[in-house]
Amino acid sequence: MLRLIAQTVAGARPYKRRVGVCGGLAGDPLGAALLVGPGVDELSMSASDLGTIKALLRRQSLLESAGAGTQGPGGTDRPGSARARRRP
Secondary structure (H helix, E strand, C coil), rough: CCHHHHHHHHHHHHHHHCCCCCCCCCCHHHHHHHHCCCCEEEECHHHHHHHHHHHHHHHHHHHHHHHHHCCCCCCEEEECCCCHHHHH
């Protein structure tokens, strides 16, 4: 699913289109970080989740978010991720 989101973001950029995600994943702390990593521009969530996600994203750099999207379970790099390909 993250690969499809990244492809959507990449496809939208040449047309100067923004990509937004609405729903439970956007309002989940880990989900929001994973969505911001590949470049999702807008997250739509319930008002009760807004403060938590806003604080999380302010603390977390975009580089950390981008790295979260390339890691598999347990923090290991997924095969095919840019970081995994750079490793010797």
